[in-house]
Amino acid sequence: MSALNLSNDPRSSDIAIDKVVLRYGKGESAVLALNGISFHVERNEFCVIVGPSGCGKSSLLYLIAGLEDRTDGTIRVGDKTVTEPGPDRGMVFQGYTLFPWLTVAQNVEYGPKRKGFPAGERKDIVDHYLAEVGLSKFANHYPSQLSGGMKQRVAIARALANDPEVLLMDEPFGALDSQTRHSMQKLLLRVWENTKKTVLFVTHDIDEAILLADRVVVMSGRPGQIKKEIRVDIPRPRTMDIVMEPSFIAMKREILDLLKNDDDDH
Amino acid sequence: MPKPVPDAAGVEKTVSDQSLFKTVTTPFRTIPKSLAISVSILVWVLVIAGWFALTYSGAVKEMFLPKPEAVLATMASMAADGSLWEHMLASVQVVLIGFIVSSIVAVPLGLMMGTYRIVQAFLDPLVNFIRYLPVTSFVPLFILWIGIGIEQRVAVIIFGIFFQQLVMIADSARSVPRDLVNAAYTLGTRRIETVFHIVLPATLPNVMDVLRVTMGWAWTYLVVAELVAARSGLGYISLKAMRGFQVDVIFMAIALIGILGLVTDQIFRLVRRVLAPWAH
Numbered sequence: 001m002s003a004l005n006l007s008n009d010p011r012s013s014d015i016a017i018d019k020v021v022l023r024y025g026k027g028e029s030a031v032l033a034l035n036g037i038s039f040h041v042e043r044n045e046f047c048v049i050v051g052p053s054g055c056g057k058s059s060l061l062y063l064i065a066g067l068e069d070r071t072d073g074t075i076r077v078g079d080k081t082v083t084e085p086g087p088d089r090g091m092v093f094q095g096y097t098l099f100p101w102l103t104v105a106q107n108v109e110y111g112p113k114r115k116g117f118p119a120g121e122r123k124d125i126v127d128h129y130l131a132e133v134g135l136s137k138f139a140n141h142y143p144s145q146l147s148g149g150m151k152q153r154v155a156i157a158r159a160l161a162n163d164p165e166v167l168l169m170d171e172p173f174g175a176l177d178s179q180t181r182h183s184m185q186k187l188l189l190r191v192w193e194n195t196k197k198t199v200l201f202v203t204h205d206i207d208e209a210i211l212l213a214d215r216v217v218v219m220s221g222r223p224g225q226i227k228k229e230i231r232v233d234i235p236r237p238r239t240m241d242i243v244m245e246p247s248f249i250a251m252k253r254e255i256l257d258l259l260k261n262d263d264d265d266h
Numbered sequence: 267m268p269k270p271v272p273d274a275a276g277v278e279k280t281v282s283d284q285s286l287f288k289t290v291t292t293p294f295r296t297i298p299k300s301l302a303i304s305v306s307i308l309v310w311v312l313v314i315a316g317w318f319a320l321t322y323s324g325a326v327k328e329m330f331l332p333k334p335e336a337v338l339a340t341m342a343s344m345a346a347d348g349s350l351w352e353h354m355l356a357s358v359q360v361v362l363i364g365f366i367v368s369s370i371v372a373v374p375l376g377l378m379m380g381t382y383r384i385v386q387a388f389l390d391p392l393v394n395f396i397r398y399l400p401v402t403s404f405v406p407l408f409i410l411w412i413g414i415g416i417e418q419r420v421a422v423i424i425f426g427i428f429f430q431q432l433v434m435i436a437d438s439a440r441s442v443p444r445d446l447v448n449a450a451y452t453l454g455t456r457r458i459e460t461v462f463h464i465v466l467p468a469t470l471p472n473v474m475d476v477l478r479v480t481m482g483w484a485w486t487y488l489v490v491a492e493l494v495a496a497r498s499g500l501g502y503i504s505l506k507a508m509r510g511f512q513v514d515v516i517f518m519a520i521a522l523i524g525i526l527g528l529v530t531d532q533i534f535r536l537v538r539r540v541l542a543p544w545a546h
Contacts, residue, residue, distance in 0.1 A: 065448070065452055066451075067451060067452075085448070085452055086451075087454035089452060090452055091452040093449060095443065097443070097448070097449035099446070099449075099450075099464075099467070100468070100544050100545070102544075110450075110453050111453040114454040114455065115454060142544040144544060144545075158453070159452070159453075164452075
């Protein structure tokens, strides 16, 4: 176990996004989805992007993951410029993307197996991360036997088991009911505090953004650009109770106003 | 007032007559398993009883519809002299060869077709043209080209099912969710591995269903091929029996094909359950 450095010295990198442009289509019918986005996510930082639907926040995540090609600009993760997808950037998707033909344990094991880790080491990794997301008892279940929240917990474990440098999360709790959502947020914060991975998290839920983030990046839509970056100085560990605090409410109001102005502009 | 009567067999049996009526007339409602089995048996009881009624009442002449026991007797005598097994084996052999050859090529090619647009663009125009040609119209051509041996019958089966398999497998490969593939990429899967690492297992339950359905079609094309040109097989003995007015033999051949179909169908269901235990 100690040889794995599961929590002592996890890999973590910064993300540098510089004048990124994303344009769909060509000529007259071209749509400008992202218009010169620049920002930087610190190593070990929990950064959340909020914005209205269609503002290109998910697209930005796909660009960082290398799943889509940017039209212009550069994206760097650690010391590497992004050109294609790779296991150094883990991602948790909005929909359920567990491999249905693999059990929970096999899903979590997938990344380490691709990297050629020996079976014993893989088992340690799987045990560790399933315990981390509280699903040790479900190791041999198939994804179809799990609830939505459990599936996303496995997806988080699967991404982390691969020891990525950054964790990209695209509205991972968007499809869950509010009860499950809260417990997932709590779980994510705990896991993040244990691993200190750099996290870039996309949501349209302002409460979720402030609760989770070190810094909230507010985006406006069509074309997507950054309106403001807001540092969240509420001390950690945080619980849902902070939604009552004046500093939280003030921040929420500021973000709401930023998003509302955006509505007026269009 | 009907009141629920508890039954040793379980809760489902506690329904009164009135609520049972409601259960069976409610769309998509599951029915008690014992009832499902009973009605499944009932349909055969009705068919066979109808058969008895038609033949014994004299409503249909025995020349057109043999008595059930006549068919059984024919089956027994042909089984005894070994000719039954010989013809059955001949048919099974042709179906299996045709089906396996077709599937071995259609599964990987269909997956490639559904995964890579370039393969689809290349094959689609040809496949969709051939797919609509009636196989029977090619039988004379096949006889001219390859004669009336087993190869001809195998060719008819392959021609009949290959292009259908290709299209259906490509369709299910195309419907693999993009984010499932994206997730695989972010976990270190390389592009070239996608077809067999992700698309194949993701579509496996569908592929098994396609194979099961096309296996049934293979039997159809087999009989077509055997009716035209063959010296053995269940289709061949039917044709020969027609010339000699042996209706009992025709009925026996039909029944055997049905039973063989039923058996292969069950085998496919079993294999699917073993290969794809996650999908029920």
